[in-house]
Amino acid sequence: MSPAVLRNFIGGAWTEAAGTDSVPVTNPATGETIAIHPMSAGDAVDAAVRAAEAAFWDWWMTPVPTRSAMMFRYRHLVWDARDELAAIIVEENGKTLAEAKGEMLRALQYIEHASAVTETMKGAVTENVGSGVDIEFIREPLGPFAIIAPFNFPAMIPLYFTWAVATGNPVVIKPSEHCPLTTIRLIELAAEAGFPPGVVNMVLGGKGIVEGLANHPDVAGLSFVGSSPVAEIVYKLVTSNAKRCQAQGGSKNHLVVTDSAVVDRCLPNIVSSMLGNSSQRCFAGSNLVVYDSIYDDFMERFLAEVRRFKLGNGMDPATTMGPVISPQSQRRLEAAVDTALEEGGELLLDGRGVEVDEYPGGNWMAPTIVTGRPGMEVFDRELFGPVRAVQRVSGLDEAISVVNASRYGHTAAIYTEHGGVAREFRQRAQVGQVGINIGTPAPIAFYAVGGRKKSFFGSLRGRANDAVDFYTDKKVVVSTWHVDTSQETGADPAFEGST
Ligand code: NAD
Numbered sequence: 001m002s003p004a005v006l007r008n009f010i011g012g013a014w015t016e017a018a019g020t021d022s023v024p025v026t027n028p029a030t031g032e033t034i035a036i037h038p039m040s041a042g043d044a045v046d047a048a049v050r051a052a053e054a055a056f057w058d059w060w061m062t063p064v065p066t067r068s069a070m071m072f073r074y075r076h077l078v079w080d081a082r083d084e085l086a087a088i089i090v091e092e093n094g095k096t097l098a099e100a101k102g103e104m105l106r107a108l109q110y111i112e113h114a115s116a117v118t119e120t121m122k123g124a125v126t127e128n129v130g131s132g133v134d135i136e137f138i139r140e141p142l143g144p145f146a147i148i149a150p151f152n153f154p155a156m157i158p159l160y161f162t163w164a165v166a167t168g169n170p171v172v173i174k175p176s177e178h179c180p181l182t183t184i185r186l187i188e189l190a191a192e193a194g195f196p197p198g199v200v201n202m203v204l205g206g207k208g209i210v211e212g213l214a215n216h217p218d219v220a221g222l223s224f225v226g227s228s229p230v231a232e233i234v235y236k237l238v239t240s241n242a243k244r245c246q247a248q249g250g251s252k253n254h255l256v257v258t259d260s261a262v263v264d265r266c267l268p269n270i271v272s273s274m275l276g277n278s279s280q281r282c283f284a285g286s287n288l289v290v291y292d293s294i295y296d297d298f299m300e301r302f303l304a305e306v307r308r309f310k311l312g313n314g315m316d317p318a319t320t321m322g323p324v325i326s327p328q329s330q331r332r333l334e335a336a337v338d339t340a341l342e343e344g345g346e347l348l349l350d351g352r353g354v355e356v357d358e359y360p361g362g363n364w365m366a367p368t369i370v371t372g373r374p375g376m377e378v379f380d381r382e383l384f385g386p387v388r389a390v391q392r393v394s395g396l397d398e399a400i401s402v403v404n405a406s407r408y409g410h411t412a413a414i415y416t417e418h419g420g421v422a423r424e425f426r427q428r429a430q431v432g433q434v435g436i437n438i439g440t441p442a443p444i445a446f447y448a449v450g451g452r453k454k455s456f457f458g459s460l461r462g463r464a465n466d467a468v469d470f471y472t473d474k475k476v477v478v479s480t481w482h483v484d485t486s487q488e489t490g491a492d493p494a495f496e497g498s499t
Contacts, residue, residue: 003034007204011047011055025179028092028324030362034091052170081189082105090313090315093179114467117166123138129478139167140168143220145223147160147161147171149173152277178325210234226249228250254403255273255413257291269437283410323359324364329363348371351386404430
């Protein structure tokens, strides 16, 4: 059977994406084409934004508790479908089934937080800011928002839309070309939950669709997650059109292992931070920065642990590392190793050229560890795959200067049993998220996420209460009323005794 051609979802209907081009969606473990992803033409953007704009007023006027109840219903449907969704994630993204199930649990928390809109939509009032003058702010939705997602969390990131919708805005979602199938299933479930036509729309495509949304006069704002170079371009384009934008970019996260780290306890955490999800996550530890005094012993144990990964199809329960997303990504990672060696790096573990017997068509790259330092590509540039660097440092000052030399500022973590060392690191690390004995300091849905420097463009972070601020405007109303006491009639009998 030939693979299905995917369709857009516009105004409550699945519609053929008229475009001139298409790309295959492939299973990264098998190389098999599982769907055809059309690259929609620009008129799909206009159709989706018009559908969203048409739905806006009624959706805004839908009582907040009703919108909240619909989010609860959606959460219930996604919960029931979580195993099915996890299997779709494995098929199109390649991560292991355990990792995909973990993603689904996190994704459900997004919907849960967004459901709290009855609480988060509250405004505030101050009486008598002047004589007889009151001031208040009320939260208003702004109109259609665009949500642009990367490939690595095909459920979690598209679900950023839940905060936009819960607060009263319609959305147009553009999933990654690599992983659209999870989003499509999530949108089918949104339709089943009862979101009115036009409230949730999806357009398939690439750069042209993002630019179309960024430039469309009726789009109120855009939330982007992807690599830093694209985040920067998109942020500049969207804000030049006087729209709201938050653009989450890439990362180069440092894990500092100090001489007081309890290695037995922290080693599994370090290894999973650096290599879980085939290192294809923005929170993955990228550079291991180890105190000189423990370097040799620690590295021996670290490499022994890393060698235990078993590559394979994510659906196989024995697999602990899936493939990387594409053959291009695999080649890019292999080339990064060559460059590291040319720049003087030492190869401590070589994962190039591995084969997985049953899956000759997969994009295989096993864990690869090289020595590095700031100034080397392998240490400075985001690689987004299991090529990781390691550096010795003399102590805390040097470790912090290595962290802060990075052009990225997403996360940094320290492993220590000294509170003072942890506190100093927490204060001086110029990053948006710090881990203390935790290598993947990813905020759960109830905290906002965002980095510094090239890792984040914008001010209001993604998720949680920052998302509520991003998707709403705090309209200020200042009021005073004339009280004509000569017209007073006394107490309203309708209210007498009512309490
Ligand atoms: P990507 O930048 O290649 O693509 C992201 C999205 O942008 C896709 O939907 C893609 O179609 C679109 N796009 C690509 N090129 C474009 C262009 N020139 N103009 C406009 N749109 C364009 O990223 P990816 O490879 O899909 O995802 C991996 C990246 O995402 C990594 O850098 C990772 O660190 C980052 N990421 C960041 C976070 C975070 O919270 N900061 C979370 C997840 C992933």
